[in-house]
Amino acid sequence: MTAAAGDQGDVLLALYEDALAQVYGYLHRRCRNRAVAEDLTTEVFLAAVDSIRRRAVAEVTIAWLVGIARHKLVDHWRRVERDERNLRAVGEDAAVNAGTAGDPWDAQLDELAARDVLGELGAHHRAALTLRYVDDLPVDDVARCLGRTVHATEALLVRARRAFRARYEEVAP
């Protein structure tokens, strides 16, 4: 390993405790599953080491690690979505479209119920809403993360919002 890579490795180890709390926290709050969060956290740090060894990173920071975490989370949801695709009820999108779509929605969300609903959505909807609203990313950035066009992402967000609202109104207190 080069001296520069060795130095960045030392930076990573010096940041480790704080970085772990942030990366794991970011992932755990979004996937709400300890085993998945631990697996993804491990992937994040190994990807970071790989980038450091390839001297592909300008500066090792917690923000950079959280950025990797976001991509790992998207990859995770993409895998889940592939698995779900065959299982997903064909009726889901139909039900969404038949719902209250289009009406202005004004509600004070119950946080726990909202998080539960988010967790129940299909992975593609969950990914889009998480990046757009939980992470508060602009649509352009959501599109980049998901590897979709902005137009396709906007359409996906519309469907995801409908799915969320339909489910939320079923379960909300």
Next chain:
Amino acid sequence: MNPFEQLRMDDTLPARPDPAFAARLRRTVEAALAPDLELPARTAHTHTPHTGDDAMSQTDTTEATTTATTGTAAPAAQVLTPYLAVHDATAAIDWYADALGASEQVRYVGDDGRIGHAELAVGGARIFLSDAYPDIGVVAATAHEGSSVSLHLEVADVDALHARSVERGATSERAPADQAHGARSATIIDPYGHRWMLSQQIASPTLEEIDAATPGFTVTGAPAAAGRASRPIQLGYYTIHTDDIATAAAFYSRLFGWSVDPESGHVDNCDLPFGFENQYPEGGYHLWMTVDDPEPLLARLAELGGTVVADVEYASGRGIECRDDQGHRFDLHQPAPGYE
């Protein structure tokens, strides 16, 4: 307010991952960051003699390894594995990762907190390790005076590894030095009492050369094991006789699609290395055995009743035409640089 905006999450809250997970991941990251422990291209099996400054005798029987191996790679299959008992296995695993670039593969932690079994990959090799269990006779190396078994590890840069180990708290028992048996080697005692012999192959002397360079010891071994010759001599090339190489090239390129160099006769698009020659009036096919150093082999040939018929320097190297003890021909080829 758009209800979706209420989903925004406060990421400044610290999270508390499971401490065992945190510790495990830190070790994984450290191992992944450890410098590659490049192995040298594997040379012939070497006999290390008893010498004054090299107190241990080691007959190296490790598996042949020809590729560089990273610290994180899984070790090659190995039938004999050193199993180390140490007084603090958790710390020891960290130390081996830090100083020697080892990576942890498996760990069994007992309810009493002791590590009952762990597996590490170091270089291309595997070691097992556990805490001491004195009640069943498994005692740490530090419980003894000295260590009666040494771990002989072939490395790419013995000086660098020796320096790093000592910096990390190992005791240098012998600084890196060139040895008559062809290795530059050093010996350390790690903080857990185990002796490591770090060895970097720098030459491939014959047993005779080793013997001559090792006063006070008589070095013998199986003749075939001399120097690099412990691997059987291999067929390196064969030739097909022709009167005119250009004519043969035209014929065989059309018949078989062979690409024949009209100057040397070498066929460069086939799996087996061969070519045409127009040197030998008796014709036929000739088999060329590749040898690095023909002299010991020629002496042995004479002992066995064989003969040398011709000894010629070609552009491609030295060619020695021989007869076996029944009078049949074979040839030796000592490749010139670029013709190996």
